[in-house]
Structures are given as C-alpha cells and as structure tokens.
Amino acid sequence: MFGYFVKRTLQAVFTAFFVVTLSFVLVRLMPGNPADQLRGQLIRNNPDLSQEEINRRVANYINIDYSQPLHEQYFAYVSGILRGDLGHSVSQNAPVSEILGQALPWTVFAFSVAILLMFVLGISLGAVMAYNEGSRFDVSTTGLGIVLNSTPNYVTALLFLYVFGFTLGWFPTSGHISSSIVPIVDPFRPVATAQFVASAVYHASLLVATVVITGFGGVALAMRGNSIQVLGEDYLRVARLRGLSDTRIALRYVARNAVLPMYTGLLLAFGAIIGGSAILEQVFTYPGLGYYIVAAVEARDYPLMMGGFVLITLGVVVGAFIADLTYGLVDPRVSTGGDAS
Amino acid sequence: MSQGNQSETQPVGSGGFGTVADSSLSRGERYRRVLDLWLVAPLRVVWNDVRARIGAALVVGFLVMGVVGPALVAEPRVGQAPLLVGPFEGGLVGGSWYEVTSTSLFGVSVPWVAVHWPLGTDNVGRGILEQVVHATPRMLTMITTAGLFVTVLGTSVGALAGYTGGRLDQLLSTLIDIVMTLPGLPLLLILVALLEPKSPVVLGIVLSLQGWAGMARAIRSQVLTIRSTSYVEASQAMGLSTPTIVAKEIVPNIMPFVMINMVNAMRQVIFASVGLYFLGLLPFSEVVNWGVMLQLAYSNGGLLTVDAAHWLLVPMVAIILLSMALILFAQGMDRVFNPRVRARHAETTEGSGDEPTDTSARTASLGGEL
Numbered sequence: 001m002f003g004y005f006v007k008r009t010l011q012a013v014f015t016a017f018f019v020v021t022l023s024f025v026l027v028r029l030m031p032g033n034p035a036d037q038l039r040g041q042l043i044r045n046n047p048d049l050s051q052e053e054i055n056r057r058v059a060n061y062i063n064i065d066y067s068q069p070l071h072e073q074y075f076a077y078v079s080g081i082l083r084g085d086l087g088h089s090v091s092q093n094a095p096v097s098e099i100l101g102q103a104l105p106w107t108v109f110a111f112s113v114a115i116l117l118m119f120v121l122g123i124s125l126g127a128v129m130a131y132n133e134g135s136r137f138d139v140s141t142t143g144l145g146i147v148l149n150s151t152p153n154y155v156t157a158l159l160f161l162y163v164f165g166f167t168l169g170w171f172p173t174s175g176h177i178s179s180s181i182v183p184i185v186d187p188f189r190p191v192a193t194a195q196f197v198a199s200a201v202y203h204a205s206l207l208v209a210t211v212v213i214t215g216f217g218g219v220a221l222a223m224r225g226n227s228i229q230v231l232g233e234d235y236l237r238v239a240r241l242r243g244l245s246d247t248r249i250a251l252r253y254v255a256r257n258a259v260l261p262m263y264t265g266l267l268l269a270f271g272a273i274i275g276g277s278a279i280l281e282q283v284f285t286y287p288g289l290g291y292y293i294v295a296a297v298e299a300r301d302y303p304l305m306m307g308g309f310v311l312i313t314l315g316v317v318v319g320a321f322i323a324d325l326t327y328g329l330v331d332p333r334v335s336t337g338g339d340a341s
Numbered sequence: 342m343s344q345g346n347q348s349e350t351q352p353v354g355s356g357g358f359g360t361v362a363d364s365s366l367s368r369g370e371r372y373r374r375v376l377d378l379w380l381v382a383p384l385r386v387v388w389n390d391v392r393a394r395i396g397a398a399l400v401v402g403f404l405v406m407g408v409v410g411p412a413l414v415a416e417p418r419v420g421q422a423p424l425l426v427g428p429f430e431g432g433l434v435g436g437s438w439y440e441v442t443s444t445s446l447f448g449v450s451v452p453w454v455a456v457h458w459p460l461g462t463d464n465v466g467r468g469i470l471e472q473v474v475h476a477t478p479r480m481l482t483m484i485t486t487a488g489l490f491v492t493v494l495g496t497s498v499g500a501l502a503g504y505t506g507g508r509l510d511q512l513l514s515t516l517i518d519i520v521m522t523l524p525g526l527p528l529l530l531i532l533v534a535l536l537e538p539k540s541p542v543v544l545g546i547v548l549s550l551q552g553w554a555g556m557a558r559a560i561r562s563q564v565l566t567i568r569s570t571s572y573v574e575a576s577q578a579m580g581l582s583t584p585t586i587v588a589k590e591i592v593p594n595i596m597p598f599v600m601i602n603m604v605n606a607m608r609q610v611i612f613a614s615v616g617l618y619f620l621g622l623l624p625f626s627e628v629v630n631w632g633v634m635l636q637l638a639y640s641n642g643g644l645l646t647v648d649a650a651h652w653l654l655v656p657m658v659a660i661i662l663l664s665m666a667l668i669l670f671a672q673g674m675d676r677v678f679n680p681r682v683r684a685r686h687a688e689t690t691e692g693s694g695d696e697p698t699d700t701s702a703r704t705a706s707l708g709g710e711l
Contacts, residue, residue, distance in 0.1 A: 015519045022523075026531055150664035152612040154619060155657045158639065162653075166645060275524025279616045290526070297530045297622055305534070309527045316524050 005325065012321040019313040023306045024077050037300070038090065061088045061303055081310060087303035091296065096307035099292060104311070106176050107281070107288030110204040111274055114211035119266055121212060122219025123259060127250075129220060130227030130258075142224070145217030153214040153276075157283045160206050171206045174285035178203070207284050211273065219262070226258035233257075263327060270319055275312055386673070393673020399666030407477040414474045417467040417628060428461040428469070428651040461651045463634075464641050469655050472628045479541040479629050480663075483614060484607040486545030487552070491606035495553035496599055499560025500587055504568055514561070520554035525613070533617055537624050544623070548613045549606050556602035563595045597674075604671035608664050615660055631656035 038058050042049065049057075068076070080087070086096035129138045165173040172178065177199040186193055230236070231254060239249050278290030285291070289308055296304035387393045443450045460469040502513035529548060538544040567573060568591075576586045592599075617623045618632025621640075625633050638652035 011515060011518060014515070015522050018519050019523065026535065029535060146668055147661070147665060150608075150668060151661050152615065152664075154616055155660060158635075158653065158657070162650070276526045278526050278530065279620060282620055293527055293530060294620055294622070297534050300534070305531060309524075309531060312524045312527050313522070317522055320522055 008321060008324045012317055015317050016314055019317070020078055020081055020310060021074075023310050024074055027302055027306050041090070061090060086307035086310065089296070089301055089304040089307075091299035091301040092292075092304065096303050099304065100289060100307055100311050103288050103292050106286065107274060107277055107290065109200065110207050110286065110288065111211065111270070111277060113201075113204065114208040115215075115266070115270055115273060117208065118212045118215040119219055119262075122216040123223045123262070125216065126220040126223025127227055127255060127258070129224045130231060131250075133224075133228055133231075138224075142221065145221045148214060148217035149221070151214055153210055154279045154283055156214050157207070157210045157280055160210055161283060164206060172203050173206075176200060176203050176286060204286070207280055207286055210280060215273075222262060223258060226261055227254055230254050230257045263323070266323075275316060390673055392669045396666050396669025396671070396673050399662060400670045403477065403481070403663055403666060406474055407481040410474040410477060414471050415468070417471040417475055419465045419467060423462065423466060428459065428655075460655050463637065463652050464649065467628070469634075469652055472634055473631065473655055473659050476628055476630055476634070480611070480614075480631065483541040483545040483548075483630075484610050486542045487549035487610040488603045488607045490546050491549050491552040491556055492599055492603045495556025495602060495606075496560055496592070496595070498553065499557035500564050500591060500595070502557065503561035503564030504583070504587055504591065506568075510561075513557075517554045517557050517561070520551055521558065523551060525551055525609075526616075529613060529617065530622060533622055539624055541629075544614060545610055548610045548617075552606040552609055556599075556606065559598050559602055560595055563598055564591055567591050567594050600674045601671050604667045608667055611660060611664060615656075631659050 038061055039054055042054050042057055084097055086100070088094070089096050089099055092099050125141065129141050132138050161173060164171045177196065236249065236253055239253055274289065276290075277288060278294045280286070281288045281291035282294050289312060292304060293308035293312075295301070296308060387397050441452065443452055445451075458468045458470070460473070462468050463472070498513055498517070502510045502517070528551070532547055532550070536543070536547060538547050573586060573590050576590055581589075614623070614630055615632035615635065618625065618630045619635045619639065621636050623630075623632075628634060628637075634656040635653060638649055638656075641652075642649055
C-alpha cells in the first residue's frame with residue numbers, strides 16, 4: 001500500500017512537472033514571439049518608457065524574461081507558477097490568476113452539477129437495462145444511448161439554445177446570473193442568497209442539460225455492461241440460494257460491484273469534461289475557464305492561454321491522483337495497488 | 342486460420358511422410374477457402390447483425406459521397422444560386438427545387454429530373470448540399486489519417502510495453518499515463534494556434550496526438566494477458582523472434598480492441614475538428630469541413646432566424662450520422678474479428694446465439710470527448 005502511494009505520488013508530481021515544462025516550451029515556440037509582440041504594443045502605447053522598464057513589464061506579463069539565459073528563464077517560470085503567479089493577461093489587462101480564479105468556481109459549479117446528474121441518471125438507467133436485458137426497453141434504450149453518444153455536445157447545445165433559448169425563450173442564452181441579481185452568499189440574508197442561487201442554477205440549466213443529455217447514454221451503456229457481467233457471477237447464485245432478499249442482492253451485490261469500476265471514470269470524466277468545456281461555454285456565453293481560454297486564443301493572449309492550460313491540467317492531475325488513492329479505500333480488492341489491468 | 346496452410350507446409354515426397362500430400366487442396370479450392378475466410382464469412386457476420394448492417398451501409402454511403410459525390414454535385418461557389426433558399430423549396434410535391442425535363446442519353450431523349458439546391462443555399466448563394474458533399478473527401482482523409490496514426494502508434498507502443506515488460510514497460514506506461522492525463526481541448530487549442538494546420542492530413546495527426554495513449558493502454562493490458570498463454574510460450578520455445586511472435590500470435594488477438602479504439606479516435610477527431618472550426622480557431626479559406634458550415638451558419642444568425650436554420654441543421658445531421666456509422670461499424674467488425682462468433686458464423690449462416698452483446702459498453706466512452 002505504501003509503495004503504491006509513493007508510486008502514484010511520484011507519478012502525479014512528475015506529470016505536473018511535465019505539463020509546466022511543456023507549457024514553457026510551447027510559449028517559447030509560439031509563432032510571432034509573444035515577447036516582441038508585447039514589446040511593440042507597449043512602445044506604441046507609451047512611447048516615453050525606458051528600455052529597461054519595457055523589458056521589466058514584458059517579463060512581468062508573460063512570466064518569461066527573454067534576455068536571461070534559458071535555464072534561468074525556465075527556473076523563473078516554474079517558481080512563478082509555484083507561487084501562483086501566472087503572469088498578466090494582455091487582453092483583459094488583469095493578473096491571469098485573478099481572471100481564472102473568478103472563472104473557476106462557475107465552471108466547477110456548472111459541470112459538477114452536470115456530471116453528478118449524468119452519472120446518477122446513467123447508472124440507474126444502466127442498472128434497469130441490465131436487469132431487463134434483451135427486452136424491448138433494453139434494445140430501444142441501447143439504440144437511444146448510441147444515438148445520443150454519437151452527437152457532439154456542442155451540436156446538442158446549439159439545438160437547445162435555438163429551441164429553448166431563442167425560439168421559446170424559456171431559458172437565458174448567456175451569462176452566469178441575471179444582471180439585476182447581487183452575487184451574495186450570506187446566511188443572514190436568506191432571500192437574497194436564495195435568489196442568487198436560483199438565478200445561477202437557472203442560467204446554468206441549458207449547459208447542464210446539454211452535458212447530461214449527451215453523456216448519460218455512455219454511462220448507462222457502461223453500467224449495463226458491468227451489471228450484466230456481475231449478474232453472471234457465481235456469488236450472486238450463492239446469494240440467491242442463501243435466500244437473501246432481492247433488494248439486498250440488487251443493492252449490496254450487483255450495484256456495488258458494478259459501480260466500483262466506474263468510480264475512477266467519474267473523476268476522469270470530470271477532468272475531461274472540464275477540459276472540453278471551452279466549446280460549450282462559448283456556445284452559451286458562460287464565462288468560465290474554457291470561455292477565457294478560447295477568448296485568449298482568439299486574442300493571442302499567451303499568458304492567459306498558458307495559465308488556463310496549466311490550471312486545467314493541474315486540476316485534472318490532482319483529480320486523477322485522488323481517484324487513484326481513494327480507489328483502494330472504496331474497493332478493497334485493489335488496495336494492494338499494482339497494475340489492476 | 343492455420344488449418345488452411347497446414348496441408349501445404351507438409352514436406353512433399355521424401356519417404357513415408359509423402360502420403361500426407363494426398364489430402365492437399367487443389368489451388369482453386371485453396372483460393373475459395375481464403376475467399377470464404379476473409380470475405381464471405383465476415384460479410385455473413387455483418388449481414389446477420391442489424392446494427393452492423395446499418396453501420397456498414399452508412400459507412401459505404403459516406404465513402405460513396407466522398408469519392409463519387411464531388412464529381413456529381415456542382416462545386417459550391419459564391420453566387421451560384423439565389424441567397425438563403427429554403428430546403429426543398431416549394432414543398433415535396435410540385436416544388437421548385439426539382440424540374441422534370443429531358444436529357445439526351447446516347448442521342449435518345451429520355452425523361453430526366455433536374456435538381457436545384459435541394460437542401461437550400463446559404464447567405465452568399467452556395468448550395469448547402471454542395472458544401473456538405475465537397476467537404477466530405479477532406480473529412481474522410483482527415484479521419485483516415487487520424488485512425489491510421491493512432492492505430493500504428495497505439496498498437497506498437499502498447500504491444501511493445503505489454504510484451505517486453507520490465508523497465509521499458511514502466512517507462513512507456515508512465516509516458517502513456519502522462520499523455521492521457523493532459524486535457525485534450527486546451528492542449529489542442531494551443532497546438533492549433535501554434536501550427537495553424539490547413540492540410541487535412543496534418544490536421545488529422547495534430548488532433549489525434551493524444552488519442553494513441555488510450556489505445557496503447559488497452560492494447561498493453563490485452564497483450565499482458567495473451568503473453569502468458571501457452572501458445573505464445575510455445576512460440577518462444579520454438580525460438581521465433583520477438584517481432585514475429587508479436588505480429589503473428591499477438592496482434593490478431595487484439596484486432597477487436599484495435600478496431601474499436603481506432604473508430605473512437607476517428608470520432609474524436611471529427612468532434613474536435615468540427616468544434617475547432619466552429620469556434621473559428623482553425624484557418625480556412627473555403628468550406629473544407631462541416632464545422633466551417635456550422636461556424637458560418639451560427640455567426641450569420643442561424644439560431645436567430647428560421648431562414649438560415651437548415652444551413653445549421655444539415656452539417657449537424659451529417660456529423661451525427663458519420664459518428665453513428667463509425668460506432669455501429671466498429672461493433673460489426675468486433676463480431677467479425679471475435680474468434681468465437683466468427684467460428685460459429687463461418688460454419689453456418691444461422692445461429693446468432695448467446696455471445697455477449699455488451700460490446701456497446703466498450704465502444705461507449707464516458708462523454709469525455711469534446
């Protein structure tokens with residue numbers, strides 16, 4: 001167990017290190033040299049700045065001072081990120097960490113609700129499908145699952161936006177909360193807090209619905225496969241022979257053993273979906289992490305781009321790390337670690 | 342598979358072993374067997390499964406559309422038609438989108454139906470059908486490149502890691518884990534901004550740079566289980582070289598996994614490319630991808646007016662159908678490669694018995710793609 005812990009920790013640290021290095025390499029390889037571009041911009045806007053002052057500002061913006069030797073640039077970049085300094089966004093004219101820090105909670109909020117719903121719906125549907133394997137319900141739901149899974153989520157998003165946003169006007173088509181609401185979470189002002197939460201949920205609802213609709217089919221099919229496999233195991237026959245109740249068998253034996261393999265899937269899906277959030281947030285004009293990354297790429301705002309990339313990747317690495325470590329707690333069979341595959 | 346060759350590899354003539362040659366097959370018979378094994382039996386398997394039948398039909402349809410389509414359908418040009426014509430203008434009966442005329446075929450006048458912009462046109466007068474059809478070859482090139490790239494890299498890395506084991510395996514597994522952990526879309530956004538790929542081949546490779554890792558991991562674990570089976574050990578004892586064992590004994594066993602993963606990689610590339618074109622982050626000068634159509638339709642108010650809705654819907658339908666075709670086709674191929682199913686079907690056309698039908702679970706991803 002200890003060896004497993006050490007191995008996973010080392011791997012997570014190594015991955016994080018790899019990602020930071022990769023982002024450094026990418027920013028250095030960027031076409032049109034971001035530093036020169038910035039320098040030109042600064043000189044145009046403030047003609048009377050001294051050369052040193054401009055160099056200092058450029059270094060401050062992209063976290064890399066191009067006049068230093070390469071290893072020093074790299075060291076400064078990494079230590080900057082470790083301190084939480086991701087540079088200064090050119091297009092938004094604010095520190096990158098501040099912009100992303102404000103965007104992050106919205107992305108996490110909307111997508112955790114969505115993923116949770118997706119898994120709850122998918123797992124229950126998959127269990128029912130497996131129980132009625134081969135029935136007309138099973139066949140039609142499997143077909144539906146395949147169709148929904150073949151649809152990219154931004155296509156569903158566009159359709160929802162068109163139907164429920166623009167045509168029927170039931171749901172807002174942009175933003176996190178309506179402009180008349182004060183963002184406040186205060187136990188002493190329950191009405192205002194409830195209004196804020198309700199507005200946030202209302203604005204995220206189309207996005208959540210999109211993720212759930214395009215995702216639950218895949219979860220249901222995976223759960224169905226796992227359950228069918230469990231249903232064929234000997235210990236279930238033994239449990240039936242022992243005269244255990246159906247409910248107990250369904251919950252303790254089938255559900256538990258079928259859901260376990262999907263636990264890591266949950267955390268990995270979280271990372272993957274947040275990573276893929278850019279297009280959805282763009283469609284719904286929902287200013288979260290992905291929205292700012294796309295905006296940064298469009299404006300060639302290298303500091304913001306790299307900051308978003310590093311932040312999302314570190315989030316995914318941490319998620320995978322937690323999944324790996326806690327999986328042993330949830331499923332005693334893998335506590336010895338090693339390669340379960 | 343080996344039964345077919347057994348009789349021909351027997352030493353001919355010399356001594357008492359010569360009698361074996363009596364049972365050898367004639368050349369024609371051998372060809373027929375090979376044909377049966379590689380063509381007739383798979384087709385039978387595909388034909389017996391509804392999902393596989395639909396998938397194969399759709400895949401063939403898209404291939405025809407990509408290969409023959411551009412020759413039959415006029416190239417989309419700005420101003421070739423009135424602006425924002427609706428689909429099937431005038432209705433299905435007596436509409437103005439088709440015209441009953443006559444054409445001369447070998448000098449004989451025959452009745453003919455001329456079709457004008459059946460799926461409508463966009464805001465600069467380009468036919469929607471024309472755009473969809475003319476974007477198809479590039480999309481097919483892109484996904485084929487991606488599929489091949491991912492398959493070759495994923496299979497070789499995975500098989501190498503699983504087969505050799507030890508330190509190399511550890512190194513490769515760490516690499517695979519790292520590549521898998523990288524969040525796909527943000528990395529793609531940056532790579533695309535860096536490389537600005539225009540050619541469909543380059544685009545296919547860039548967008549699938551990450552896809553090989555998942556495949557390599559699946560292949561590795563499959564190879565790990567196969568490596569310890571008796572027939573691989575027997576090959577080792579016979580002194581066959583490692584590449585031969587991998588190519589002859591291991592790869593055929595992992596074909597179902599390879600197919601499913603390849604198809605998944607292709608779907609991811611479709612989704613990613615359409616998504617990036619839709620966001621307007623990939624460079625384009627003409628309609629080269631269905632994502633470009635989505636982008637143009639969306640930015641020209643496809644969501645706001647009914648006039649432009651068809652412009653948005655047609656590429657969506659194309660994307661969904663192609664993706665579905667690939668999934669269903671992979672499921673059909675899984676049955677073709679699955680030795681148990683195959684043996685049964687090769688014997689008789691009947692009896693699609695009780696083999697596990699949970700292949701869909703493996704095909705379905707957790708919705709993590711774009």
